[in-house]
């Protein structure tokens with residue numbers, strides 16, 4: 326692997342769509358960025374880069390495993406000279422009280438010797454803002470947003486100081502918007518004050534990109550931060566403005582067409598994805614899987630492939646497991662939350678594998694866990710970032726994949742406009 330003399334920024338993302346969202350943001354801000362799936366093998370050929378985003382599938386797994394995988398990624402990134410590591414979490418802070426943001430942050434903090442860690446999931450471009458430590462999704466607090474019914478990580482408390490305090494061993498402080506507005510020195514002074522009180526992490530408010538630029542300038546002087554693409558934007562702009570990184574125009578990594586057939590898979594049950602599926606019905610054949618059938622092992626994946634194979638020859642198709650929140654809850658009550666999630670992810674991976682064997686080379690996947698299951702099954706080791714389809718979702722070109730050249734789009738559940746599937750396919754040639 327070829328890297329810049331010293332990696333300027335190392336990132337660990339807790340899911341694959343989140344990783345491509347961050348890689349997209351860093352690329353657009355001028356950093357040469359690559360997304361790897363897990364810690365890359367030494368023989369993976371990659372271009373020279375300023376930033377590496379190591380994608381993990383650690384958001385909804387047991388906390389101890391999330392910690393050990395994140396620490397291995399951190400060791401790899403530090404070994405390549407990364408002075409700053411960003412732990413990329415979801416902009417809707419997806420994690421239950423037994424969740425992994427706190428434990429991973431604590432472990433990385435101990436490894437990096439960081440006194441106080443800046444934490445913010447703000448990503449104003451997608452409507453995620455933080456005020457007085459409360460996360461807003463568009464106009465409503467997190468606990469009133471559709472995230473309250475997330476299949477794996479229902480979010481019922483919008484106060485992130487409280488949420489993180491329930492997960493972390495350190496005390497959690499707040500850097501409020503008034504302080505951020507006063508600039509980088511005011512933020513540094515507040516952090517020194519918190520650190521003097523033995524507080525090890527601080528949720529920091531951000532409403533506009535300019536707040537994230539201030540935060541980025543401060544964070545760049547630290548070893549570790551935790552947040553979503555917004556703090557990535559701030560860090561990238563700080564690295565460019567201080568001359569640490571020479572800005573590069575976003576590459577056309579998705580450049581040469583790959584041809585082949587195209588398909589979309591949706592495992593996300595977010596309202597955005599449900600609306601996108603409904604829109605897709607008008608323009609491509611859509612198959613709705615029977616989630617109960619998947620769990621009871623009734624050959625749903627095989628049935629889906631038999632349906633899809635003759636159709637993909639003529640044009641893109643969409644296969645979706647997604648259901649509305651009341652049906653998700655009913656299914657989980659019958660079979661258990663984890664069993665349902667895993668069985669459907671497994672079926673989606675089976676379908677993706679079958680589709681690729683049938684000649685699909687352009688694949689759009691909706692949902693972070695779903696994308697993780699699919700990309701793992703296809704054994705794709707990394708991605709170069711191409712054009713942006715929607716905020717937080719780029720076209721990705723697989724590198725080092727056994728199946729050869731492929732384009733993918735990994736859509737975070739809540740991202741993209743109503744026509745997302747057609748928008749994506751229009752840019753994936």
Ligand SMILES: Nc1ncnc2c1ncn2[C@@H]1O[C@H](COP(=O)(O)OP(=O)(O)OP(=O)(O)O)[C@@H](O)[C@H]1O
Nearest residue numbers: 476593616646648666669670692693694695737738
């Ligand atoms: N009909 C369904 N009923 C219950 N669970 C489902 C159903 N369809 C999919 N799932 C499961 O719900 C989970 C959806 O998570 P996923 O991360 O893929 O989407 P998301 O949370 O909307 O996206 P993101 O994490 O990017 O925000 C997966 O574990 C998936 O297997």
Ligand SMILES: O=C(O)[C@@H](O)C(=O)CO
Nearest residue numbers: 343346415416553693737
């Ligand atoms: O930050 C986000 O919202 C996304 O990148 C994501 O992580 C969803 O899985």
